[in-house]
Amino acid sequence: MNPIKIHLADDHQILIDGIENLLKTISHFEVVGTSLNGSTIYDEVTHNAAEILVLDISMPEKDGIEVLKEFAQKGFPCKVIILSSYDDLKLVNEVMKLGASGYLTKQCAGENIIEAIQVVWHGQEYFCENIREKLFQNATKNIAKLTSEKKKSKIQLSDREIEIIILISLEYSGKEISDKLYISMNTVESHRKNIMKKIGAKNSISIVKYALKNNLLKP
Structure with a gap:
């Protein structure tokens, strides 16, 4: 089985490092790139052929909403899982309409990120438990x-x-x-x-x- 290529985008390096270390425990996951701002994400995931993008909604220079709009305009190069500190349903609805495939709050990312990637990879949408409950x-x-x-x-x-x-x-x-x-x-x-x-x-x-x-x- 070829590894699932994953790109991580968040404005905090410590969070990227934590998620990357967690994903390294899964043999068929491969983190192929990271981003600390939103302005270069499209070019980076296109270049490294990422298949899953884990995207923080609050990115500098170009936030997650703007990145999704850019993807929608240019053609989605990969599936997108939104990572956010917010559990606002209007925001959830907005990003899903823009083409995101999943939504995780940062509070539950450590528990659910592996499952989220696997579910989205298989073509389904994913919401973490607190979002599903809301x-x-x-x-x-x-x-x-x-x-x-x-x-x-x-x-x-x-x-x-x-x-x-x-x-x-x-x-x-x-x-x-x-x-x-x-x-x-x-x-x-x-x-x-x-x-x-x-x-x-x-x-x-x-x-x-x-x-x-x-x-x-x-x-």
């Missing part, structure tokens, strides 16, 4: 409204089914959904089957598309 809590505030709106359509979804759609879209596993909602795995699977039948979904990806289309994850 997204879920925010989304479930609107369940009553969403249920009312669904009554006007042919698709009748219960509050519980909407909760499970949101959790599936946030990449919670069946076991995690079971634990979070205090229901059995069999009940989770039963709800999943009913949801798929109601919305005409063939798999979890279809459920995620339904959630996005119906703004179930909108901050």
Whole structure:
């Protein structure tokens, strides 16, 4: 297996060193470059053929938002995982719309950076646990409204089914959904089957598309 080429961008060298030392413990990870400011990132990741960029949102000269906009304009040379001190959902939504593939707060980076790289590398989006929890809590505030709106359509979804759609879209596993909602795995699977039948979904990806289309994850 060829190593996953990773570029680290943060304005604090000590943080870069800490993450790099952690990633060195994984045999199929290779840190191919680092950046302390945002102005040269595009050229650097293009030159070193990085496949994953771990990008601090608060970079000097050109911040993470501006870097993502540059990537979107020129064509993404790699997948991007945002690293941030902030857990603001509006910021999460903004960077994901700009093309980021993952979002990590710095508080949980040490625990989750390896998992985040692996998930994003395989083509999925990644949110660390505190962001997933905030997204879920925010989304479930609107369940009553969403249920009312669904009554006007042919698709009748219960509050519980909407909760499970949101959790599936946030990449919670069946076991995690079971634990979070205090229901059995069999009940989770039963709800999943009913949801798929109601919305005409063939798999979890279809459920995620339904959630996005119906703004179930909108901050």
